[in-house]
Amino acid sequence: MIVRVEGLQKSFGARQVLRGIDAQVRKGETIALVGPSGGGKTTFLRCLNGLDSFDAGLVEIAGLSIAPRTQPDAPELRALRTRVGMVFQGLYLFPHLNALENVMLAALHVRGEARDVVERRARALLQRVGLGDRAAARPRQLSGGQQQRVAIARALAMEPEILLLDEPTSALDPQMRGEVLMVLRDLAGTCTMLVVTHEMSFACGVATRIWVFDEGRLVEDGPASEVTVNPRSERARAFFRAVT
Amino acid sequence: MAIGLVVLLAASGLARIRAQGEVQWAGDLQGGEPYVFRDPRNPATLVGFEVDLMEALAKKLAVRERFVQNDWSNLVPSLERGDFDLICNGLEDTEALRQRILLSRPYFHFAEQLVVRRGSTLRTLDALRGHRVGTLASSLAHQILRAHPEIEIVLYGGQEEPYRDLQLGRTDAVLLDSVIAARYGLTKPDLEVADPDVARGTYVIGMRKGDEDLRDAVDAALAQLGASGELTRIFTKWRLPELPATSHPVAPEQPPPATFDQAQVMLFFGAAGVTLALTLAGMALAIPLGLLLALSRLYGRAPARFLSHAYIEVFRGTPVLLQLYILYYGIAPLVHFSAPAAAILGLGLNYGAYEAEVHRAALQAIPAGQGEAAAALGMSRGQALRLVLLPQALRTALPAMTNDLIALLKDSSLVSVITVVELTKQMTITAVDVRSWALPGALCAALYFAMSYPLARLAARLEARLENSGEEPAAVPAT
Numbered sequence: 001m002i003v004r005v006e007g008l009q010k011s012f013g014a015r016q017v018l019r020g021i022d023a024q025v026r027k028g029e030t031i032a033l034v035g036p037s038g039g040g041k042t043t044f045l046r047c048l049n050g051l052d053s054f055d056a057g058l059v060e061i062a063g064l065s066i067a068p069r070t071q072p073d074a075p076e077l078r079a080l081r082t083r084v085g086m087v088f089q090g091l092y093l094f095p096h097l098n099a100l101e102n103v104m105l106a107a108l109h110v111r112g113e114a115r116d117v118v119e120r121r122a123r124a125l126l127q128r129v130g131l132g133d134r135a136a137a138r139p140r141q142l143s144g145g146q147q148q149r150v151a152i153a154r155a156l157a158m159e160p161e162i163l164l165l166d167e168p169t170s171a172l173d174p175q176m177r178g179e180v181l182m183v184l185r186d187l188a189g190t191c192t193m194l195v196v197t198h199e200m201s202f203a204c205g206v207a208t209r210i211w212v213f214d215e216g217r218l219v220e221d222g223p224a225s226e227v228t229v230n231p232r233s234e235r236a237r238a239f240f241r242a243v244t
Numbered sequence: 245m246a247i248g249l250v251v252l253l254a255a256s257g258l259a260r261i262r263a264q265g266e267v268q269w270a271g272d273l274q275g276g277e278p279y280v281f282r283d284p285r286n287p288a289t290l291v292g293f294e295v296d297l298m299e300a301l302a303k304k305l306a307v308r309e310r311f312v313q314n315d316w317s318n319l320v321p322s323l324e325r326g327d328f329d330l331i332c333n334g335l336e337d338t339e340a341l342r343q344r345i346l347l348s349r350p351y352f353h354f355a356e357q358l359v360v361r362r363g364s365t366l367r368t369l370d371a372l373r374g375h376r377v378g379t380l381a382s383s384l385a386h387q388i389l390r391a392h393p394e395i396e397i398v399l400y401g402g403q404e405e406p407y408r409d410l411q412l413g414r415t416d417a418v419l420l421d422s423v424i425a426a427r428y429g430l431t432k433p434d435l436e437v438a439d440p441d442v443a444r445g446t447y448v449i450g451m452r453k454g455d456e457d458l459r460d461a462v463d464a465a466l467a468q469l470g471a472s473g474e475l476t477r478i479f480t481k482w483r484l485p486e487l488p489a490t491s492h493p494v495a496p497e498q499p500p501p502a503t504f505d506q507a508q509v510m511l512f513f514g515a516a517g518v519t520l521a522l523t524l525a526g527m528a529l530a531i532p533l534g535l536l537l538a539l540s541r542l543y544g545r546a547p548a549r550f551l552s553h554a555y556i557e558v559f560r561g562t563p564v565l566l567q568l569y570i571l572y573y574g575i576a577p578l579v580h581f582s583a584p585a586a587a588i589l590g591l592g593l594n595y596g597a598y599e600a601e602v603h604r605a606a607l608q609a610i611p612a613g614q615g616e617a618a619a620a621l622g623m624s625r626g627q628a629l630r631l632v633l634l635p636q637a638l639r640t641a642l643p644a645m646t647n648d649l650i651a652l653l654k655d656s657s658l659v660s661v662i663t664v665v666e667l668t669k670q671m672t673i674t675a676v677d678v679r680s681w682a683l684p685g686a687l688c689a690a691l692y693f694a695m696s697y698p699l700a701r702l703a704a705r706l707e708a709r710l711e712n713s714g715e716e717p718a719a720v721p722a723t
Contacts, residue, residue, distance in 0.1 A: 051616055073625055082622035092617040096635045096710075106621035109631055158621060 001060075002027045002162055002192050003048065008057035010043060017043050018054065019216035025162075030188045032203035032210045032224075033196040036239055039213035041196045045164050048194070049084045050077040062161040082110060085155030089167040091147045093139040099126060099150045100135035103157045111158065118157070125153040129183050145176030149183055162192040169199060200243050204228060212236045257455030258305075261329055266308040269298050270323070271333030272316035274402060277427060278482045279334050280311065293482040294332050297351060300474050304465035317382050317401075317672065320345060321681070323452055330462070331450035334423070336384040341450070346459045350446030351466055351475065353487040356385050357425040358439040360417045361410060367438035369395065375416040378406035378663075381673065384445045385419040398663045399673070403428045405573060407435060409663070412576050414583070421445060423484060444487070504678045509687070515670035516691040522587055522656045522666060523695075527649050529592025534599025535634075541600065542607055543625070552600070559597035565658050567594055572662040587659035595652055602644040606637035639710050646703035650696045667691055 003025035010018040017040045025031055033041040046052040047059060050066050059066040062083040070077065093102050103122040107113050126132050129149035131142075139147055148168055155163055165184070169177040181202050187193065188206050197203055203210050204224040212220035212227065212235075219233045228244070231237045261267045271280045271294060280292035290311055302309035312328040319331045323345060337347055358369065366372050373394040379385040381399040389397050398415050400406045406418045407429045418429060419442060429435050449466075451459050469475045479486050541552040559567065568590040571581060581589065610633055618628035657668035665673070671688035675681045 049620060051620065072619065075624065077619075078622045078624060081620055086620040088613060088617060088620075090611070090613045092611070092613040094614065094617070094632055094636075096639065105631060106623065109627055110622040154621070 001025065002062060003194075004058070004060040005048075006058040008044070008047060008054055008059065010047065010052065010054040017216050018047070020057070021216075021218050023211065023218055023221065025192060025194065027161075027192055028189060029208045030193045030195065030206055032207035033194060033213060034198070034200070034203055034210060034239075034243075035213035035219075035236075038215075040216045041213045042166050044213065045166050045194060045196055048164055049081050049086055050074070051086075078110075082106075082158055083161045085158055085160035085163045087148070087151050087155050087163070087165045087168050089171055091139070091144060091151070091171060093142075093147050093150055093154070095139050098136050098138050099131060099142065099153075102139070102150055103154045106154070107157050122153070122157055125156050126150070128186075129153045130179070143176060144172045145179045148172065148176075148180050152180075152183055152187075156187075156191070160191075162194070163187070165193065165195040165197075167196050167198070169197070198243070200228075212239065214239070257329065257451065257458030258461050259457075261305065261307050261458065264307070266310050267298075267302055267305060267330065268310050268312050268328040269330050269332045270312040270314040270319055270328040271331070272319070273313055275316060275333060276403065278423065278484065293478050293484060294334075296478045296481070297469075297475070298332055300469055300478070301462065301465050304468060305461060320450065323450060326452070329451070329455075329458070334421075334447050335450050336421075337446045337448045338384060338387060340387075344453075346451040346453055346455060348449035348451070348459060348462045349466055350448050351470075352447040352479070352484070354421045354423055354445055354447070355440060355487055356388060356419055356442040356445060357422050357429075357437055358417055358419050358442050359407065359410065359425050359429040359435050360438040361413070362434050362436045364416065364438065366416050369419075369439075369442065372417055376414070378409055378415040378418045379420055380406070380424075383420070384443075385421065388443055389419055399660075399665070399669075400663060401661060407432055408573060408576070410435060412580065422487070426485075504674070504680070504683045508674050508678070508684075511670055511674065512667070512684075512687055512691060515665060515667045516695065518665065519653065519656050519667040519692075520695055522584075522591060522659060522664070523649065523653045525588045526591030526595060526652055526656065529588065530595035530599045530648075530652075531645070533592065533596030534601075535603050537596065537600035538603035538607060539629070541604060556597045556600050559594050560601075564590065564594040564655060565661060568659060568662050583659075583663045586662055587656075587664045590662075591652060591656060591659070595648060598648055599645065602641045602648065603637060605644075606640035607633060609640055610636050639707070642703060642707050642710070646700060649699055649703070653696050653699070654692065 001024050003023070005021055005023045008018050008021040009016070021044060033045065035041055043052055047054045047066075048061055050070055051072050053069050053071060056068050062080065064080045064083070066077070066080065094105065097105065100119070100122055103125055104118045107118040107121070108115060123132065123135060126135055129152055131146060131149055131153070134142065134146065139150070142150065152168070168184070169180050172180065177199065181199060184193070184195065184202065185206050195202070195207070207224060209222060210220065210224050210227045211218055212231070214233070214235045220227045220231055220236045227236070228240050231240060273281055273290075275281070278293050280290055280294045283289045283291045295311070298309045314322045314327065316333065319333065319335070320341070322328070323331055335341070337350060341347060358367070360367060366375060369392055373392070374396070376396045376398050377389055378398045378400060379389055380403065381401065386397065386399070389395055398406075398409070403420070403424045406415070406420065409415050410418050411432060411434055417438065420429070422440070425437065430437065449462055451462070476486065537552040537556060540548040541556070544552065568586065571590045572583065572586040614632055614636065615628055618632040623631065656666055659666060660669035667688055671684045674684040678684065
């Protein structure tokens, strides 16, 4: 198991956003996290690399564990984050660096690898996301879809054991979503991925399992064929009716 | 009404003050005791031997008297502008002054006295070659010292500071007149007179050229006051020892008025260099200090946040002039800074507070996602700051920093209060020497601009370079 979560609970003030989540992921799986807004998908994902702290429960990921109430800037999270990559909904490339430098930065300074090794890997990754010719471009010279592809390459440059993606296509125009989903489809199977998404075609076509979050609970967990066709919960049934 | 005004202006001096019913006389309250100053027991009223003198004089002229406050070093230009009728404020009789305005007969005789630290071996102007001697700017003593080019002259704006610096060893002697020396120098137990009579001088009343009849009336009145013993009564009241008038020349040979020649221009270039050096050194201190303050205010623990916030508010909320005074004079018994060191430190500490706010605003303008993206890649807070946040903040802060650099270039003129001669101070000194503000003022302005404009261009180019690096502008169409 590359991810093991037991009894995960989190509140923002009086509002409980995660009400005891139990979940496991095997190496190489692609999980699509779906469900209505406010259901807790994004918070759950952010708890997996410590960007949000949680109140109770257990998180084990990539061989390391996070204790409840670990602050987001705690030094013990740094080792874990080098093994767990993340891609955000917002386009958070570093604007003062070009595409290649964005991809290289963490491997150079966090992992302390030699520059030539890092550069070779970074160029290969840009090639893999279809941007081999835009290495010298600044983020503002790239389209949204291109920026998100660079962000995926940036996360992959740390050679993570697992990749967390938080709505990677929802800030993009429809025509740009395709190019990002294409990259993710290509990655599926070679890398463990947890993707929060509203793209049901991607969830059904690529993910090995679909998780439906609703009101802080994981209400469905299974292959698309089971979950979408014959959901167990009324809430999940309503959700799929609405999105398909 | 308008015609009446013209007649009033065109009338000669005496007719004018008779028509006004009052004589307006000017001095600088900063000159303090015993000239003209606020009564410590009743600050609404002015007292001093010159107040008594002017009251007696006005009575003789059959008009009222009214005091006009004016910066001491600008009394003559203000008189010429017509801001008041006459100057009565320790105005010293010099040949240069005679050529410019009308002077009355002397009303007081004094000696220029050389004061040193008790036991000092440097007791004459000749012995003080190669040493630092303090005096007031544009005073008779200043002129005497300038006849000794080997002496390094240190100029002050007030009477207290020259003796303070002498006590502290920042200078080796002070040359000022006997009135000031007795009041401000010899009251300090560790100072003593080395030469009580370096030269003689007189205080006179100054009036505009063209007001000859007023000058004659003032002279006649002074003669009557002298004969009646009224003057002696005033000086005794104020404990001013009257020196016998001497027949020997009042002051050493007056140098002819300087011309604005190449030597003066070279002085300007030297002073511009001082200004530039102060500015760059001050900013080199302010930027890292400001960064430190901003970081501790944004990311520090509660005590650090409080302290940096307090620092910023105190240094931003009080005048830099006051901070310079405190650094140089106030804490001198504890920490002994040289004048240039105090100047750079004072400017740097003050501008550090402004830079702190510039950096803080720039850091806060960065989207929170940038910090999270850095954290998610495993960066420590220090790495995130160094590699991700500060490079972005610097780009945002650059225009404001350029602004502050240019403001500092001009604010650096304030350090003349702690005896540093920079461009503006050099301009005022030269203006007095050559008796004109026009040319020195124009050159001074030109030099400031010649320094600030390239600084601004340099910053603009740096900004453009930071902004535009990257690949060739959109040669490859986005797919």
